[in-house]
Amino acid sequence: MAPAIKVGDALPKGEFGYIPWTSELESHVNFVSDIFSFDASTESIHCPGVQVAYGVPSRLNTETERKGKKVVLFSVPGAFTPTCHTNHLPPFLEKYDEFKAKGVDVIAVIGANDTFVMSGWTRFEGCKDKILGLSDVGAKWSAALNLSVDLTERGLGIRTGRYAMIIDDLVVKYIEVESDPRAVTVSGADAILGKL
Numbered sequence: 001m002a003p004a005i006k007v008g009d010a011l012p013k014g015e016f017g018y019i020p021w022t023s024e025l026e027s028h029v030n031f032v033s034d035i036f037s038f039d040a041s042t043e044s045i046h047c048p049g050v051q052v053a054y055g056v057p058s059r060l061n062t063e064t065e066r067k068g069k070k071v072v073l074f075s076v077p078g079a080f081t082p083t084c085h086t087n088h089l090p091p092f093l094e095k096y097d098e099f100k101a102k103g104v105d106v107i108a109v110i111g112a113n114d115t116f117v118m119s120g121w122t123r124f125e126g127c128k129d130k131i132l133g134l135s136d137v138g139a140k141w142s143a144a145l146n147l148s149v150d151l152t153e154r155g156l157g158i159r160t161g162r163y164a165m166i167i168d169d170l171v172v173k174y175i176e177v178e179s180d181p182r183a184v185t186v187s188g189a190d191a192i193l194g195k196l
Contacts, residue, residue, distance in 0.1 A: 003163070003177055004146045011170045014062045014141045016134035017115035019055055021127070057115045060134060063170070069105040071167040072192055075142060077149060077159040077181050079113045079121035079133075088162070089125055091189035096130045099189075102196040108132040112139040112148075112159045136160050149181050162187050166195060 005012065076088050092099070092107055099107055109131055111118055118133035127133070139148040142160040149161040164187035166174035174195045176186035185191060 002146065003175060004144070005172060005175060007172055007175060009172050011062055011066070011165075011167050011172055012141075012145065014136075016060045016062075016110065016136060016141070017057050017118075018060055018132055018134050019057055019115055019119035021123075021129045022055070055119070060132070066106065066167065066170060068169055069167075070103050070169075071106045071108065072099060072104050072164070072196075073108050073110060073167060074164040074187055074192070075110045075136075075147065075160045075162060077112070077151060077162060079111050079117050080124075087184045088188065089121075089127075089131070092131060093125060093127055095189045095193060098193055099196070102193065104196065106132065108134050110134040110136050110142070110160055112136055112142075147177060151181070164188070164192055166192060 072092075074088065074092065089109055092109070096107065107130065109118075109122070111121075111133070113121070113135060114137060115135040118135045122131055122133035125131075136142050139158050139160045142148045142163075143158065147161045147163050149159050151159050159181075162178040162181045162184070164174070164176055165172055174192070176191065178185065178187050
């Protein structure tokens, strides 16, 4: 199935969970709290009367927070899965300075994993504040764009597909989807750098 978005289209509104990187996250503790509740529907933590120190899930709205920016967005079926973990994300981090030299404001990886897993994965990879780990829970945003993949037979369910976009001031300038979710060609760092 072809993507429901193409070069020249406005980026559809999306809202994603993420945990902003702070140096305190290097301790590998997400938050400090004795009593808390987690609302899975909004991916937010409620801590009445408790000071939360860091690692609190936040929401990123594409329309307000990416306007006027050049963004490289790449999507993986799953954090810590073999291809995503060894072949897809690491080259983006290794070539971070090349992306910045080409005027990229933001590099973000999107996956169907929850906010905490995406945060843990990007911390494990050493991304710090260089690559945002965005959560598209249930691949809802990706599915609306025909960019999800059904990996139920592999025990993973519906996931974000393996794709990449270059977005400039909320307009799609490049979009490619891997025909094989195990391959990293048109969605990889080198392919994107070649189109910037």
